[in-house]
Structures are given as structure tokens and as C-alpha cells.
Amino acid sequence: MKASISTIPIVLIFVSLSISLTTSNDSVNFDNFLRCLSVHANPLVPIADAILTPTNSSFEYIYQLRASNLRTLLSSTPRPVAIITALHPSHAQATVVCAKHHGFQVRIRSGGHDFEGLSYTSDVPFVILDMFNLHSIDVDIESETAWVQAGATTGELYYRIAEKSKVHGFPSGFGTTIGIGGHFSGGGYGFLMRKYGLSIDNVIDAELIDANGRILNRESMGEDVFWAIRGGGATSFGIILSWRVKLVRVPPRVTVFTVPRTLEQGATELVYRWQQVAPKLPKDIFIRLQPQPIKNGSNSRTVRVLFFGHFLGQTDRLMRLMNTKFPELGLERSDCLEMSWVESTIYMAGFRNETSIDVLLDRVRVNRSFSKTKSDYYKTVIPKQGLETLWKAMMDIGDIMVQMNPYGGRMKEISESETAFAHRGGNLFMVLYMVLWSESEGGIDAAARHVELSRMLYRAMAPYASSNPREAFLNYRDLDVGSEESFGTDFEVAKEYGTKYFGNNFLRLAGVKAMIDPENFFKNEQSIPPLPMRATQ
Numbered sequence: 232m233k234a235s236i237s238t239i240p241i242v243l244i245f246v247s248l249s250i251s252l253t254t255s256n257d258s259v260n261f262d263n264f265l266r267c268l269s270v271h272a273n274p275l276v277p278i279a280d281a282i283l284t285p286t287n288s289s290f291e292y293i294y295q296l297r298a299s300n301l302r303t304l305l306s307s308t309p310r311p312v313a314i315i316t317a318l319h320p321s322h323a324q325a326t327v328v329c330a331k332h333h334g335f336q337v338r339i340r341s342g343g344h345d346f347e348g349l350s351y352t353s354d355v356p357f358v359i360l361d362m363f364n365l366h367s368i369d370v371d372i373e374s375e376t377a378w379v380q381a382g383a384t385t386g387e388l389y390y391r392i393a394e395k396s397k398v399h400g401f402p403s404g405f406g407t408t409i410g411i412g413g414h415f416s417g418g419g420y421g422f423l424m425r426k427y428g429l430s431i432d433n434v435i436d437a438e439l440i441d442a443n444g445r446i447l448n449r450e451s452m453g454e455d456v457f458w459a460i461r462g463g464g465a466t467s468f469g470i471i472l473s474w475r476v477k478l479v480r481v482p483p484r485v486t487v488f489t490v491p492r493t494l495e496q497g498a499t500e501l502v503y504r505w506q507q508v509a510p511k512l513p514k515d516i517f518i519r520l521q522p523q524p525i526k527n528g529s530n531s532r533t534v535r536v537l538f539f540g541h542f543l544g545q546t547d548r549l550m551r552l553m554n555t556k557f558p559e560l561g562l563e564r565s566d567c568l569e570m571s572w573v574e575s576t577i578y579m580a581g582f583r584n585e586t587s588i589d590v591l592l593d594r595v596r597v598n599r600s601f602s603k604t605k606s607d608y609y610k611t612v613i614p615k616q617g618l619e620t621l622w623k624a625m626m627d628i629g630d631i632m633v634q635m636n637p638y639g640g641r642m643k644e645i646s647e648s649e650t651a652f653a654h655r656g657g658n659l660f661m662v663l664y665m666v667l668w669s670e671s672e673g674g675i676d677a678a679a680r681h682v683e684l685s686r687m688l689y690r691a692m693a694p695y696a697s698s699n700p701r702e703a704f705l706n707y708r709d710l711d712v713g714s715e716e717s718f719g720t721d722f723e724v725a726k727e728y729g730t731k732y733f734g735n736n737f738l739r740l741a742g743v744k745a746m747i748d749p750e751n752f753f754k755n756e757q758s759i760p761p762l763p764m765r766a767t768q
């Protein structure tokens with residue numbers, strides 16, 4: 232049977248009602264929680280307008296609207312007892328204080344793009360603190376800075392900067408609906424990474440709500456906490472209310488290109504070469520590879536690799552550089568498009584050339600599918616035989632997105648310990664593997680099979696990827712790299728995934744956690760536990 236999306240909410244509402252009505256004690260506790268919220272919130276902005284319980288007609292709609300992966304959305308995980316769609320910082324503060332007092336876990340959601348849905352699912356009674364409505368952006372060109380609230384999207388940030396200046400931009404993700412709250416705290420990379428590093432490398436201040444409901448800034452949280460929330464996943468430390476960022480300079484015109492090459496057109500040789508060239512190109516050039524299986528004839532498949540480039544400058548200079556540094560690609564003038572930086576953000580996000588930049592203000596991700604994502608870091612060139620292994624695995628899977636992102640440049644200049652984000656020098660590129668499927672390919676019932684396909688591909692690439700540990704990217708969350716069902720009480724388990732995500736920074740992160748949240752209030756299946764006392768000796 233094909234369950235269409237429109238039939239799903241009915242099932243889900245049934246699930247959530249059964250949770251809120253389990254025992255009379257629970258409902259007494261829940262009523263007390265709601266009362267607590269109104270006591271603690273600023274009376275000028277009624278928190279009642281922000282509280283959605285399963286009896287509110289829009290509860291399920293809002294729950295689903297900001298849940299980006301259908302695999303996690305439609306699995307049978309319980310619904311929250313409430314969604315607090317904060318309309319004022321005090322609503323977020325009250326949620327912390329009252330959830331703690333009444334024993335509910337808090338899941339923090341900004342854009343809802345978490346690949347494993349950790350911002351909106353939990354196995355224990357929980358509330359969702361939804362930051363989506365707190366999305367103001369205050370750009371000050373004179374000081375070249377901006378304050379950005381957690382619920383703002385990358386697209387909104389690009390748009391608001393461009394409203395005030397054509398020669399400023401900001402380095403963050405390709406996607407335009409990603410929430411700043413989650414995105415920055417895991418690092419945040421995009422096509423300006425080789426020039427300016429990650430989003431967090433350009434964050435200069437932040438407002439964070441701690442486990443006692445206090446709002447801290449960089450000065451009052453201290454440099455250790457400020458270090459941790461830049462790359463360590465803020466969700467282990469508190470709630471990001473806003474980030475202050477330093478804008479970066481961009482030229483008035485930039486150049487973008489897409490060059491497709493199939494296996495038959497020598498893609499393997501070119502990708503082999505790209506691995507050696509792309510991480511060493513001048514910082515102004517970023518060339519992402521996007522290989523994808525395509526049909527070739529009725530029964531056969533091939534792989535077509537898109538060389539997807541962004542250059543901080545105009546076509547003439549790009550052509551000169553490419554002709555000396557990477558002539559094998561055969562880039563032609565006619566492949567290149569010149570445009571403003573903000574226009575290039577929508578090109579890099581995959582929109583068609585003629586799309587209006589107003590699309591940056593569309594805050595909710597449409598066209599969601601079922602997916603399972605994994606990531607890898609590569610420190611040595613994948614031999615041609617390894618590339619052939621990858622192509623074969625991709626053609627076998629059929630519906631898969633792979634993206635290979637070159638490092639080097641600015642990423643190499645920043646030390647591993649400068650922020651909590653450890654994947655710096657030594658990496659040639661980072662890869663995303665995303666297995667995709669749709670309702671017509673089995674939907675949620677086919678999840679296990681597709682997850683297994685992603686694991687097969689991951690195993691096949693093991694000989695070529697980084698090892699000991701096999702590094703992984705926090706923003707490409709993958710519970711397979713290790714997870715802690717009891718939410719950070721088993722330090723050894725946490726150390727396993729923590730080392731893959733944070734390398735040598737894991738222990739320092741656990742130390743910061745012990746300082747700011749010793750009771751481990753902020754937690755999820757892959758959070759950072761407080762450093763046990765014995766480990767400090």
C-alpha cells in the first residue's frame with residue numbers, strides 16, 4: 232500500500248494522545264508544567280500563544296512542518312507532550328526551568344534538519360523547544376557584523392546581508408532552509424570554506440541559555456564554553472538564542488559553473504586528478520563534486536560527475552587559473568556564469584539560474600524524502616580502484632546523493648584546537664553519502680533496507696577513508712557512529728562517537744560540560760557527557 236502523506240497525521244495524532252493520557256499522575260504533572268511556564272515567562276508576551284499540546288489542532292502540523300527527514304518523522308517514535316514555539320527569549324528560559332523541575336527532557340529545534348531527527352524525537356517524555364519564530368537578523372555594515380537569532384535560516388541571512396551590501400557575505404551552508412541554531416553549532420560549512428573557513432570561524436559572540444535558565448553572552452559564559460559551542464554541538468551545553476557574526480568581504484561579481492562528465496567521458500581519471508588539485512587550488516576557487524548514477528540505456532547505468540564550482544572573481548581570471556592548475560577538466564567560458572554573490576547562493580543551493588533571490592526567504596524545506604546519511608573524511612587520495620568501488624556501490628543503490636567537498640585553504644590554517652571543530656589540516660576532502668527513497672519505493676517500511684545499503688557503501692569505502700578514528704561530521708549526524716541510549720551516562724560509549732566527531736577535542740568538551748551542565752540536563756543520543764571526576768585526576 233502506498234501511504235500518502237495526507238493519511239499519516241491521523242495515525243500520529245492517535246499515538247500522541249495515548250502518551251498524554253497515560254496516567255492521572257502524568258497529567259497532573261503536565262498541568263503543573265504548563266502552569267510553571269506561565270509563571271516564568273514574560274507576561275507582556277503571553278506564553279499561552281506559544282504552547283501547543285496534542286489537543287491543539289496545529290500541533291501535528293507544526294511538528295511535521297519542521298521535521299526534515301521523512302524516515303525519522305514517520306517512524307513510530309513518540310510525540311512530545313508539548314511544543315513550545317518560543318515567541319520571546321523568556322519562553323525558552325521558562326521551558327528550561329519548568330522542564331527541569333517537572334522532569335521532562337527538552338529537545339531543541341531551530342530548522343529541523345537533523346538527519347537523525349534528534350531535535351524532534353525522544354524515547355522519554357519530552358518537550359520540543361522550537362526556536363523557529365525567533366529569527367530576527369540585524370546587519371550592521373559599518374562594523375561588518377550581524378546578530379542572528381537561532382531560528383533564522385541560512386537563506387534569510389544571505390538575503391538580509393545582500394539587502395545592505397553587495398560586497399559582503401557569510402560562509403555557511405549550501406542549503407537555504409537550514410536553521411542557524413543547529414547549523415553553526417556543528418561547524419557550518421559551505422562554498423566559502425576554503426577562503427574563510429566555517430561559520431563558527433566567523434562567530435564573535437553568542438547568547439546562550441544555560442541549564443538554570445540564565446542568558447549568558449561570550450563574556451559571562453567564558454571562553455571555554457564559547458569554544459565548546461563552536462563545533463561541539465550547542466545542544467549539549469544550552470540553548471543558542473543568537474549568534475553574532477563577522478561578515479566577510481566578497482567581490483561584486485562572482486563566477487559559478489557546472490561541468491558534467493560521465494564515466495565514458497573519463498570521469499574516473501578527472502576525479503582522481505581533482506583529489507590532488509582541488510585542496511591546493513587558490514582559496515578563491517571551490518569545486519564540489521557531485522557524482523550521481525544515471526540511466527544509460529534501458530537496463531544499464533553509468534555515473535555522471537558534476538564539477539560544481541564557485542569562484543570569488545570574474546570569468547577571465549578563473550579561466551586563466553583553471554587553464555594552468557586544472558586544464559584536464561576542460562572548463563570553457565560558456566560553462567561560466569557571472570552574478571552577484573547573493574545570486575550565487577541560490578545557484579549553489581541548486582535552484583535554476585533564473586530563480587528570484589526571494590526564494591531565500593522561503594523558510595521551510597519542501598520536497599522532503601526518506602534518507603539515511605553518512606559522512607567521511609579523506610586524508611589520502613582514493614586510488615582509481617577505490618573510485619570504481621564507489622561508482623559500483625552507487626549504481627547498485629540507484630537513488631543516492633554523494634557530495635565531495637575540498638578542504639585546504641583557510642581550513643588548513645586553523646588549528647584543530649582553535650574551536651571544538653577538529654577536522655582541519657590533513658584532510659583533502661569531506662564526503663556526504665545520502666541514500667534516498669520515496670513513498671513509492673516503500674516509504675518507512677523500506678527504511679531498514681535502505682539504511683543497510685548505506686552501511687554497505689560505508690563498509691566498501693573503509694579502506695580509503697580516515698581511520699582510527701574514522702572521522703565523522705557532526706552536522707551529518709549518523710547514529711551508526713555510536714550512540715548512547717541512556718543519554719550520556721556511559722562515558723566510554725560517548726568517547727567512541729565523541730572521538731569520531733571531535734577528535735582530540737572530546738575530553739575538553741566533556742570538561743566544559745562538567746562545568747556548565749554537571750547534572751547533564753541537556754542531552755540526547757549523541758550528546759557530550761560531563762567528564763567523570765576520576766577522569767580528571
Ligand SMILES: Cc1cc2nc3c(=O)[nH]c(=O)nc-3n(C[C@H](O)[C@H](O)[C@H](O)COP(=O)(O)OP(=O)(O)OC[C@H]3O[C@@H](n4cnc5c(N)ncnc54)[C@H](O)[C@@H]3O)c2cc1C
Pocket residue numbers: 299338339340341342343344345346349350362381403404405406408409410411412413414416417418419420421464465466467469470471472706707755
Ligand atoms: C537540505 C540540507 C542541506 C544541508 N547543507 C549543509 C551544508 O551545506 N553545510 C553544513 O554544514 N551542513 C548542512 N546540512 C546539515 C545541517 O547543518 C545540520 O543538519 C544542522 O544541524 C541543521 O540545523 P537545524 O537548526 O536546521 O536543525 P535542527 O534539527 O533543528 O537541529 C540540529 C541539532 O542542533 C540542535 N539545536 C538546534 N537548534 C539549537 C539551538 N538553538 N541551541 C542549541 N542546540 C540547537 C538540535 O537539538 C539538534 O541536535 C544540511 C542539511 C540539510 C537537510
Ligand SMILES: *[C@@H]1O[C@H](CO)[C@@H](O)[C@H](O)[C@H]1NC(C)=O
Pocket residue numbers: 254255256
Ligand atoms: C503519583 O505520584 C506519587 C508521588 O510521585 C505516588 O506516591 C503515587 O503513588 C502516584 N499515583 C499514581 C496513581 O500513579
Ligand SMILES: *[C@@H]1O[C@H](CO)[C@@H](O)[C@H](O)[C@H]1NC(C)=O
Pocket residue numbers: 279280281282283284286287
Ligand atoms: C492550544 O489550545 C488551548 C486550549 O484550547 C488554547 O487555550 C491555546 O491558545 C492553544 N494554543 C495555541 C498556540 O493556539
Ligand SMILES: *[C@@H]1O[C@H](CO)[C@@H](O)[C@H](O)[C@H]1NC(C)=O
Pocket residue numbers: 493495527528533
Ligand atoms: C552508455 O554506455 C555505453 C557503453 O559503455 C557508452 O558507449 C555510452 O557512451 C554511454 N552513454 C552515456 C550517455 O554515458
Ligand SMILES: *[C@@H]1O[C@H](CO)[C@@H](O)[C@H](O)[C@H]1NC(C)=O
Pocket residue numbers: 568584585
Ligand atoms: C542565466 O540567466 C541570465 C539572465 O537571468 C541569462 O542571460 C543567461 O543566459 C542564463 N544562463 C543560462 C546558462 O541559463
Ligand SMILES: *[C@@H]1O[C@H](CO)[C@@H](O)[C@H](O)[C@H]1NC(C)=O
Pocket residue numbers: 597598
Ligand atoms: C519540488 O519538487 C517539484 C516536483 O518535483 C518541483 O517542481 C519543484 O521545483 C521542487 N521545489 C524545490 C524548491 O526544489
